[in-house]
Amino acid sequence: MNIIEQARETLRIEAQAILSLIDKVDESFVRAIEVLYGCKGRIIVTGMGKSGIIGKKIASTLASTGSPALFLHPADAAHGDLGMVTMNDVIIALSNSGETKELIDLIPSIKRMGATIISLTGNPSSTLSKYSDIAINVFVEKEACPLGLAPTASTTATLAMGDALAVSLLKKRGFKEQDFASLHPGGSLGKRLLLTVRDIMHAGDQIPMVMPEVSMRYALFEITSKKLGITLVVNDTQQLLGIITDGDLRRLIERQQNIWDVEAKDVMSKNSKTCRSSDLAATALAIMQQYSITALAVTDERNHVQGVIHLHDLLKAGIV
Secondary structure, three states, rough: OOOHHHHHHHHHHHHHHHHHOOOOHHHHHHHHHHHOOOOOOOOOEOOOOOHHHHHHHHHHHHHHOOOOOOEOOOHHOOOOOHHHHHOEEEEEEOOOOOOOHHHOOOOHHHHHHHOEEEEEEOOOHHHHHHOEEEEOOOOOOOOOOOOOOOOOOOHHHHHHHHHHEEEEEHHHHHOHHHHHHHOOOOOOHHHHHHOHHHHHEOOOHOOOOOOOOEHHHHHHHHHHHHOOOOEEOOOOOOEEEEEEEEEHHHHHHOOOOOOOOOOHHHOOOOOOEEEEEOOHHHHHHHHHHHOOOOOEEEEEEOOOEEEEEEHHHHHHOOOO
């Protein structure tokens, strides 16, 4: 078997391992969600070796989607860190064999504390399954490793089941984008979810605006001085009538030689695209991308101008 064939076979085996879990989602899964949802303490994920690495990711996913969770290494737990576990916590124990000694040794202590144990194991008849309050079956037919030794398909299946738990719990909690953003304040992800147009738009004297009767000589000065590549055309109550862009100016030059005495109202584009100051900045970006434009007028419900947002503002804010 060549490299490409081996890679494809690995992916087929792991994909089948995940698909085989669909029929294993039963009442045990439902009870696990109810217990996790009702947890008054924290969700503590534990596992050894590769299962432990998967457990760290599951704990991280739970924590970032509204379920307080952490990872506890079984060896550390056996040497004092079990003190962080309380009767209000729920333990998610991961072991493909269900016989991992470091986990089995913890069961009596966890039981005495009164914490609930949910296990994800590939062996429903194992010791871990037997002594768990809820056992979820993540059995796979074969590992992708041709030797059948390295955990591959089994860890993939466990990770997928962990995601299924996290997403189901997220839905049950009614977790929203705003909740997700509050837990991810750093980087572009948080900015995309939280930053509004009001936070980064140009307002007040920074807004390029002209009246409809002014000459293009003055309109060009406004475009140049405000450095946004546009000017808005407004009436005396600052209601938006149209917009003049660099593109409109170029097209005007192509049509006639003397452009300076032409009035702004004869050059402006009507029905210009706008957004609200309360819109997410990501929404403004989507409008710009859809219509291949670089700036938007920000207006209220009566079409009064409140500001201007430019693509460069979105770039500086890390939205793009």
